[in-house]
Amino acid sequence: MNFERRKYENKSRNKNNNCNIRSNLERSSSQTSINKNQELTIQYDRRHCPYQLLCKEFISSLSWPEIYFNNLYDRCYCFRCYSENKSDAYLIANSPYVIPRGWVRFGIHVDNVKAQVEDIWKKWHNTYHGTDIHSALSIIKHGQFLLKGDTFENGDQLNCRCPYLYTSPTIKYSARNAYAKPNRFVTSNGECFIAKIVLQCKQKPGTYNIQGATGNARREKKICNIISNDKIEYYTDIRASVIPYGVMVQLTAVDT
Incomplete structure (x- = not known):
């Protein structure tokens, strides 16, 4: 068992944890903003959360090999399992870890040797990468991302306009239809339901550049209450600097 990863996960949900977010981070004025208030404990059995069970059914419907998953790190962030009284973000490795409210994480295995050598749970930043089902499976299977010009196992070549890998510190940006x-x-x-998948990642500091929102997102006044629009997108051409450790799922009900 990776004790550093367990320690990292426990720290992020410690009810007595104070969020000393640096002053240049934007704060929300609502009760769900980053704060130093003690988190409230909810008497709720998360093992039987109906939303998490629905998301699990979606993952099962994909027929992905179960060996890829590490259920010890499954976590639901619905309004029942992660109450509005809890913080919207925590400071990890001097960078904001923005909580993915409304999503469910299904843990996946990571290279334990690399994780320990790089000390990723303490020293790397938390980011998100929106993608499609086919690409997500390929990334999980190989434990890394593909870049422009790379070839899939079936012989198809990855064709994209830009040679970079894009991530974001907030899932609200990575979950946009253009990405997820x-x-x-x-x-x-x-x-x-309409289902979306986003990969939750650890990303090495100093290996990526930061830029503002692109595409139609530039027209939105405020995308995230924690991250400003002008610092909402990361890009890198160093594939080994981004390690996925969770599959995030969101379901939105629609009329049949």
């Missing part, structure tokens, strides 16, 4: 492709999902009892 929507998928129609019908549950076993006939309920219909």
Whole structure:
């Protein structure tokens, strides 16, 4: 068992943890903003969270090999499992870890040797990468991202306009349709949802550049209450500097 990873996960949800976010981070005026108030404990059995069970059904429907997953690090961030009284962000490695409210994480295995040598749980930043189902499986299978010109196992070449790998410190940006492709999902009892997948990652400091929102996102006044629009996108051409450690799933109900 990776004790450093467990320690990192426990720290991020310690109810007595104070969030000393540096002054240049924007703060929300709502109760869900970064604060130093003691977090409240909710008497709720997360093992039977209906939203998490639905997201798990979606993951099961993909028929991905179970060996890729590390269920010790599954975590639901719905309003029941992660209350509005809890902080929107924590400071990890002197960088904001923005909580993915409304999403469920399914832990995946990482290279334990690299994780310990690089001390990624303490020293690397938390970022998100929006993607589609096919690409997500390829990334998880190989433990790394592909860049422009790389070739898939089936012989297809990755064709994209830019030679960089893009991430964001907030899932609100990475989950945009331009990055996280929507998928129609019908549950076993006939309920219909739009499902999205985003990879939760650890990213090495000093290996990426920061820029503002691109595309249609530039028209939005405020994308995230923690990260400003002019610092919301990261890009790098160093594939080994980004390690995925969780598959984030969000389901949005739609009329059939």
